[in-house]
Amino acid sequence: MSTTKALATRVLAPATGFLLFLQAALVVTGGAVRLTGSGLGCPTWPECTPGSYTPVPHQAEEALHVWIEFANRLLTFVLVxxxxxxxxxxxxxxxxxxxxxxxxxxxxxxxxxxxxxxxVLTDLHPLPVAGHLILSIILIAGATSLRAQRFTPKVAETPASLTKKIASVHVITSFVVIILGTVVTGSGPHAGDEKAQRFGFDIQTVAWLHADVVIFLLGTTFAFFVATGTSQVTKSRLKIFTVIALAQGAIGYIQYFSGIPEVLVAAHLLGATLVWIAAWRVWLSVTTRNG
Incomplete structure (x- = not known):
């Protein structure tokens, strides 16, 4: 093995781990932008302010909002x-x-x-904001797969028909839960700017719909765990998923009944990211031997 190939092999493991960390961090920093009302701290794109790609002294927007949004943009370059x-x-x-x-x-x-x-150019319309998060979730799944297969090539698994069906329902429902979460957020008060447009749905209705699907997901998780043909590796990952999902659900209920405080919304965003990573690792344990 050549020196450069050996170096690349050693680099791959930490590099994929760091990439996954950054993809997850982008969800949290993006949430911080919204929760602090900094979504239009840099009011244009790709420039931060007309005539400059970086914040400028005496910018019309409040300095704190400017630097929070600019820092979030800089994270993209680190990701690249x-x-x-x-x-x-x-x-x-x-x-x-x-x-x-x-x-x-x-x-x-x-x-x-x-x-x-x-x-930014649509003044934080909730559709592209939601799309931003959904694309992050897809990229997190890809980064998780990269991390799982960093040492050995993927080996496809052929699970029992029932196991594959339940696994499919489990990962799809997890994805739907996150999509509904973006609808709840897009209907709530934390838009990133006080003038930003909202979806217009009744937040109580969409929040309870979101909660109902979460309950269905937990039921699917239990069925998955007791189903004949579920491997010990998958069961172990389902336990981790359940712990994270229950904690996430508790945060969701507390934030809803306490008036949706920013700190709990931020924790819920982090929780959603961890739930998705755990759900995807469950899926990988069913569909691949080394996932």
Missing amino acids: IAAVVVLAAVLRTGRKDLRGLALGQFLGIFGQGVLGGIT
Whole structure:
């Protein structure tokens, strides 16, 4: 093995871990932008303010909001660097099985940048804001797969028909829960700017719909756990998923009945990210032998 290939092999493990961390962090920092009302701290795109890509002294927007939004934008550049490192390591190691995933991360980050621009240029319309989060969730799934397969190529598994069906329902329902969460957020008070448009749905109705689907997800998790053919690895991951999901549900109920305070909304965003990673790892344990 050549020196550069050996180096690339050693780099791949920490690089994929760091990329996954950054993809998850982007969800949290994006939430911080909304929760602090900093969504239009940089009122234009790709510039921060007309004539400058960075904040300028005496900018019309409040300085704190400007720097929170600008810091969130800077994280995208760190993500690009991390994705380039992962892609280069994958290409140098000759891991053809990871090329699609690595390239998808690189292209997806640019997609995030464009969506971020649309979000700003539409004055934080809830549709592109929700799209921003959903794309992050897709990229997190890809980064989780990269991380899982960093040492050995993916080996497809052929689970029992019932197991595969329950696993499919489980991961799809997890995704639907997150989509409904974006609808709840898009109907609530934390828009990123006091003048930003909202979806217009009754927040109590969409919040309870969101909660109902979460209950269905927990029921599916239990059925999955007791189903014949569920492996010990999958059961172990289902336990982790259940603990995270229950904690996330508790945060959701507390934030709803306490007036949706910012700190709990931020915790709920972090929880949603962890729930999704746990759900995707459950899916990988069913569909691959080394996932």
